Amino acid sequence: MLRNASLTLLSLAIAIGLGGGSVWYALNAQDGVGAIRIGQWTAFPEIGTQAADPYSKARVAREGVLALGQAEGLSFVAERDESGAPLKRQCAYTIVGGYPTARFWTLYAADQSLGVIDTGKARQAALQSYEVLRQPDNSVVISVGDRPAPGNWLLTNGFGKMYFVLTFYDTPIASSTGLSDVTLPRILKAGCHA
């Protein structure tokens, strides 16, 4: 009798614990269902639409996101550099390469909640395409770190995990067919503070 009861309890514990825990895990993972990966960058083109999968819908509801519409733009998030190491606020990076067609784009360094990191200075940890200097081949080289750098400099400081968020506005790639042959800039580590 006791044996039966404890076995029932075990089944229930596994069911509720594992079931609830797996949902929690799936909603927190950056790399969820419906993601499109281009290099190190991840986008969810269908997030916040009626066509989204249940995981995206749950994420939208839980985090209170109001996702960009197709006529507005598309956001990409990177959490690793090209060698596969997680991005860190205490490290310096170089973001090199060309960008797909868009009216303009913005790039910012974000913390865990994908809000812009607080640099504690007047300069924001954000850049946009109208203000960047370009190479002769129209590509852009951006230095990321806490030391001022010539050319394009994205200020970051502090310690801990970091994300880059790259958003294209008024862009044809926001419609899903446009995403097939898009290339995005590479993220190279330039060095770290101890």
Place this chain on the structure above:
Amino acid sequence: MRSLLHALILGLLGAGIVHIAVLFLVPEFSERDAWSRLAMASDLYKMTRLDAEAGGAPVVKSVDPMFYAAACRFDLADGLVRIRAPGDVPFWSASVYDRSGHNIYSFNDHNANSEKLDAVVLTPAQMIDVRRDLPEELQGAIFVEAPIEEGIVVVRAFVPDDSWKPIVSRFLEQSACELQDY
């Protein structure tokens, strides 16, 4: 031993069921979705700044730091809702969301008839009524037909650098979200 295995398998099966059930219940019961957050911040038909610039923590998460945004909640059961804002910013875009935060329709300043933002959100049934006798002042507006009742409109505007901040702030302050008679 057999019964322990039995219990484990049953548990795993149950975990699958619980996973699916929880997943579909999250949107129904979330108190942290955009609508609830906005409801805490302001009333229906009131443009509310979403970015932190207006003071306090941002109402809705993950707004681009180079953007200012404002939102208003509406209920089409009360009538048409008209959203207006003067032009003169480098880029603006607007989105209509349903009650649970799904993007129904979006457009930007290049899609609009003029630089000014002038849009009317209405249900298909109201659209039929309005078409019959289109009021003079709605001639230039963008009509967004949305099969919803409660919803959210978000206006976003690009702030290229600090010098644009007062201009973009004024753009959003002058934006209006009001019930429209027809």
